[in-house]
Amino acid sequence: MGSGEPNPAGKKKKYLKAALYVGDLDPDVTEDMLYKKFRPAGPLRFTRICRDPVTRSHLGYGYVNFRFPADAEWALNTMNFDLINGKPFRLMWSQPDDRLRKSGVGNIFIKNLDKSIDNRALFYLFSAFGNILSCKVVCDDNGSKGYAYVHFDSLAAANRAIWHMNGVRLNNRQVYVGRFKFPEERAAEVRTRDRATFTNVFVKNFGDDMDDEKLKELFSEYGPTESVKVIRDASGKSKGFGFVRYETHEAAQKAVIDLHGKSIGGKILYVGRAQKKIERLAELRRRFERLRLKEKSRPPGVPIYIKNLDETIDDAKLKEEFASFGSISRAKVMMEVGQGKGFGVVCFSSFEEAAKAVDEMNGRIVGSKPLHVTLGQARRRW
Numbered sequence: 618m619g620s621g622e623p624n625p626a627g628k629k630k631k632y633l634k635a636a637l638y639v640g641d642l643d644p645d646v647t648e649d650m651l652y653k654k655f656r657p658a659g660p661l662r663f664t665r666i667c668r669d670p671v672t673r674s675h676l677g678y679g680y681v682n683f684r685f686p687a688d689a690e691w692a693l694n695t696m697n698f699d700l701i702n703g704k705p706f707r708l709m710w711s712q713p714d715d716r717l718r719k720s721g722v723g724n725i726f727i728k729n730l731d732k733s734i735d736n737r738a739l740f741y742l743f744s745a746f747g748n749i750l751s752c753k754v755v756c757d758d759n760g761s762k763g764y765a766y767v768h769f770d771s772l773a774a775a776n777r778a779i780w781h782m783n784g785v786r787l788n789n790r791q792v793y794v795g796r797f798k799f800p801e802e803r804a805a806e807v808r809t810r811d812r813a814t815f816t817n818v819f820v821k822n823f824g825d826d827m828d829d830e831k832l833k834e835l836f837s838e839y840g841p842t843e844s845v846k847v848i849r850d851a852s853g854k855s856k857g858f859g860f861v862r863y864e865t866h867e868a869a870q871k872a873v874i875d876l877h878g879k880s881i882g883g884k885i886l887y888v889g890r891a892q893k894k895i896e897r898l899a900e901l902r903r904r905f906e907r908l909r910l911k912e913k914s915r916p917p918g919v920p921i922y923i924k925n926l927d928e929t930i931d932d933a934k935l936k937e938e939f940a941s942f943g944s945i946s947r948a949k950v951m952m953e954v955g956q957g958k959g960f961g962v963v964c965f966s967s968f969e970e971a972a973k974a975v976d977e978m979n980g981r982i983v984g985s986k987p988l989h990v991t992l993g994q995a996r997r998r999w
Contacts, residue, residue, distance in 0.1 A: 635662070635683040636711035637693060640753075641736070642666070643702040644675040654701050655681045659688025680711055698737040707736055709751045723750070723769040724797035725778055730754065731788035732761040743767045746781065747774020766797060801899050816843075816869045817891040821858035824882045828855075836861045839875065840868025860891055918946045918964040919971040920993035926950060926959050927984025938983055939963045943970025962993070 639651065651664035666679040683689040689710075697708040727739075734742075740752050747769045754765040769775045775796070783794040820832065833845040840863050847859040863869040869890075877888040892900075923935070930938075936948035943965050950961040965971040971992055979990040 634686040635689045637681045637683075637689055638678065638707075638709045638711045638751075639681055640678045640707040640709070641704065642675075642677050642679060642706055643704040644677065646675075646679075646702050648679070650701060651679060651681055654699075655683075655692055655696070658683070658692040658696065660684040682711075697740065705735075705737065707751070707753065709749075712750070721797055721799060722772050723775045725767050725769070725775050726764070726793075726795055726797045727767065727782075728764040728793045729790055730761060730763050730765060730792060731790045732763065733788055734761065734765075739765055739767065742787070743778055743782070746778040747771060768797075800895060800902065803895055803899075814866050815890045816863045816866055818861045818863070818869050818872055819858070819887075819889055819891040820861060820876075821887045822884050823855075823857060823859075823886060824884060825855050825857075826882070827859075829859075832859055832861065835881070836872055836876070839863070839872040840865055842868075918966050919968050920962050920964045921971050921975055922960065922962055922991050922993055923978075924960045924989040924991075925986050926957060926961055926988070927986045928957050928959075929984050930957060930961070932961075935961050935963060939974050939978065942974040942977070943967065 646666065648664045648666050651666070652661060655661060655664065660683065662682040662684055664679065664681050667676045668674060669676060681689075681692070683692070693708050693710070698705045700706075730739075734754065736752060736754050739754055740749060743749060743752065748771070750768045750770050752765065752767040755762045767775075767778065769778065779794050779796065782792065784791060785794075786792075818836070820836075823832075827847055829845050829847050832847055833842060836842060836845065843862045843864055845859070845861050848856045850856055861869075861872070863872070873888050873890065876886055879886050879888075921939075926935070930950055932948055932950055935950055936945055939945060939948065944967075945963055945965060947964040948961070949963075951958040963974070965974065975990050975992050978988055980987050982988075
């Protein structure tokens with residue numbers, strides 16, 4: 618692997634020294650095919666194709682673990698972008714500790730690439746500036762999408778690449794090379810910039826009778842519009858939202874201020890700056906992360922569900938009734954406006970404890986009602 622700086626002994630101790638990641642694999646490639654491909658480079662411990670844990674479908678990447686680090690490095694230097702099953706594969710050091718990748722340090726973004734530049738060409742173009750951990754031209758079914766990522770093992774190498782390559786013409790196209798930014802960071806930049814200049818307005822929560830002309834009439838009071846559109850489904854029915862694009866930012870801003878929260882046809886309008894796609898994706902990521910953390914915070918165990926609870930039963934009483942069957946991580950009566958809804962859940966530490974509780978408590982009268990107790994699905998997180 619090319620490098621513009623010395624690579625002292627032990628530099629790769631932060632990687633699994635004799636293991637290589639193999640990416641962009643054809644879905645028909647097997648462990649045996651990997652073994653046969655890499656065995657000439659040196660003795661192997663194992664090869665592995667990564668698969669979906671549920672469907673067992675091929676994920677398009679795998680690992681080759683050599684017995685000796687020198688053989689792994691030789692394979693990396695000489696076999697990167699070779700063909701297997703007619704498709705070039707990408708090699709990089711396996712990184713069991715993904716903190717460097719997630720930090721973004723040393724990662725750069727390249728855009729406006731000519732479609733003829735592939736992973737191999739990209740690698741050799743940028744390897745002069747330092748040790749490359751990974752590089753990838755982003756592609757779809759039609760080939761290169763014109764942008765790529767290169768991850769160096771140091772910030773200094775990334776800065777050298779940006780300094781020398783930003784603005785350079787490659788195959789008659791001037792490329793942009795800059796620091797990689799996470800989607801949330803780019804979304805924040807777009808949001809800050811767009812707030813001072815936006816002309817596109819998003820409108821929602823209007824009635825089915827709203828059409829383009831009525832929407833234009835409502836919003837034209839604030840300035841000349843370039844386009845007005847009510848979004849409809851395949852049958853032509855309004856989806857209850859639309860967009861208005863003004864000629865000036867001032868008109869758009871005044872429409873947002875005056876019309877947001879206004880009642881039209883008995884419905885309260887939402888009117889705001891139309892978000893860019895990157896902002897919407899960042900918001901979806903934030904929502905997903907909040908849900909993930911909420912799910913993670915729930916205690917582990919096996920739940921049982923209890924119906925027909927007496928109104929006098931609260932969390933403490935529910936836990937007390939089931940405590941004799943084992944260790945309880947949570948007992949919860951579902952409430953609505955301070956009143957029990959008649960059902961709840963108890964989470965035990967093991968399946969055996971939960972099963973025993975179901976067996977002995979189903980049908981038992983607690984308070985004034987017979988309980989209906991069933992076993993929930995055992996999950997790692999509840």
